[in-house]
Amino acid sequence: MTNGIHTAFFPGRTDLAPVLMLHGTGGDESDLLPIATFLFPEHPKLGIRGRINEHGSNRYFIRHEDGTFDLDNLNQETDWLLNAIEQETARYQLDANRLIVLGFSNGANIAAYAWLNKPTPFKIAVLLHPMMITPPHQIVNLTGYRTFATYGDVDPIVSEDNFDQLIQQLTDAHVTVEAFKNHQSHHLTQTELMAAQAWIKKL
Template sequence: MTTFNHFYQPGDAGLPTILMLHGTGGDEEDLLPIADFIAPKNSKLGIRGQLVEQGMTRYFKHLPNGGFDLESLATETDLLVTEIKRLAQEYQLDYDKMIVLGFSNGANVALYAMLHDLVPFKSGIFMHPMLLTDAEVAGASLGSVWISHGILDPIVPERIFNLLQQRLKEAHADVTVFEHEKSHEVTMPEIQAAKKWFEELK
């Protein structure tokens, strides 16, 4: 059985659990300071990507040309979803109502799972995500989604970010967009905007 390194911080059992999925090179506690700032009362569950490329942790592989390995993406997403289910049972968490907090690689794998209808939860905060494949809306119906983008980001070109917005709207998501004039980094105004969105989430 595949096992992932994970981190769990209990909170108010009546509130949705925050599922933390880190960016490339991160770990299961990487997003905890942001999660605690945005949702101080909620339980937190962080899961580390089990793949390592060039010394950095990831949730799925890249191809030699820098593109995404879609076979790895599908396989690793299935394994990750299975692990999230297992941990939800272990800690008696409401799997259906989890809210994602993802950055970059972690945001990408979560959105891939949601757009492919592989998970029951529908909402989240996705910092600097991108669309991984061109055909991702297979009957998925999402909830409220907050996404961010850096205008100077060389990793996520504006065209790709705009295509992601289009796919999310096709999946009936209520999309909130935050943009800053920086690159592929998380800024304090970005975190504050995500917190405001979260506090207004129904």
């Protein structure tokens, strides 16, 4: 932990793109390691923990009791995360511009929000069960950015309409998107991970 940033680093082949792991609600910096190891076996992996605590659960930004999001906090915490990425990639001598994001749920949400609202170093992301938090302030041009995004049709948290809106926003921003919809809830399945693996092999 440095400067209040909780990170976990797992070395890998230095010629391969580093993977940034962004956990779901209640996870931590090493939570996605089994998934990252399955998808990117030999890549270096860096996890950064969200610094918001919701009833003992780690998150990347504040969610109100009624389920709505604190957009000012989201904006602030996205800046904090991007700064943390800059610091930690420098510390472990990783090329931030080659980063591949692996985000689940809350971690996928902040990654997608960052793309649509901030300059980001990462241009490739595997977004597992993301949702649209808020429409972007302006259309951005993310030509050359690529994402694989997953949705479960019995997800109690993310509606299909919400997921489709996020995909539309990313597409409007010229991100190359592959959306994967499956019969599942808000959790990870072998089926979606196999599909993600197939997508990664084509990169």
